[in-house]
Amino acid sequence: MKYLLSAFVYVFLPFLTFAQPPGGYRGGAPSITGKIEGVVFDSTAMAPVEFATVVLVNQRTKQQVNGTITDLDGSFKLLEVALGTYSLELSFLGYESKTIPNITLTKEKPDVNLENISFSSESQMLD
Secondary structure (H helix, E strand, C coil), X not given: CHHHHHHHHHHHHXXXXXXXXXXXXXXXXXXXXXXXXXXXXXXXXXXXXXXCEEEEEECCCCCEEEEEECCCCCEEEEEEEECEEEEEEEECCCECCEEEEEEEECCCCCEEEEEEEEECECCCCCC
């Protein structure tokens, strides 16, 4: 009896298992994601700005979606970004904050390279 049950499980159980269809059980297609990348430079020295904060904000809901910091050569990448319209907020101590609006990721163009982004230093007089 023990062997009969084992044989039943090993023979018929594989026929009862199914792989998940693309897009899950809801039947939708796999979601497409994109990436946003660029390099942040100091506008006067033309040197890369290291460790600047980069925040991706959903333009419609005004909520932060993703974020990162620039690396040693001033470059950044935001991966697996859902399709939509965003604004990119850049900030770093000693520099004026900068917002880049209307960054749109579509099915046709899911990846955006912002190339070189200039960052102006902020000058303040101390009393």
